[in-house]
Amino acid sequence: MTGESSQVVGSSQRKACWKARDAYYDCMAKEGENSCTELKAAFDKLCPQAWVEHFQKMKAYSKYKEKLMNEGYKLKKEEK
Numbered sequence: 618m619t620g621e622s623s624q625v626v627g628s629s630q631r632k633a634c635w636k637a638r639d640a641y642y643d644c645m646a647k648e649g650e651n652s653c654t655e656l657k658a659a660f661d662k663l664c665p666q667a668w669v670e671h672f673q674k675m676k677a678y679s680k681y682k683e684k685l686m687n688e689g690y691k692l693k694k695e696e697k
Contacts, residue, residue: 626665634664638672 626634641660644653661669 630663634660634668637663642676
């Protein structure tokens with residue numbers, strides 16, 4: 618489905634995309650990104666590219682937010 622963002626995505630296609638996304642992200646959480654190449658390929662194939670980019674941005678933001686909640690915001694010390 619990559620590169621077909623202008624195409625309308627039906628209900629069954631959305632569900633397949635979300636299932637592939639969830640399987641890929643579950644695998645990454647358990648085994649690390651390098652162990653999930655087949656699931657990543659399925660995710661890229663079943664989801665429109667714009668969706669893949671959106672999901673990746675959401676995932677990165679979620680990690681950033683979690684880090685802020687756990688570690689707090691730290692200012693860099695100014696160099697003189």
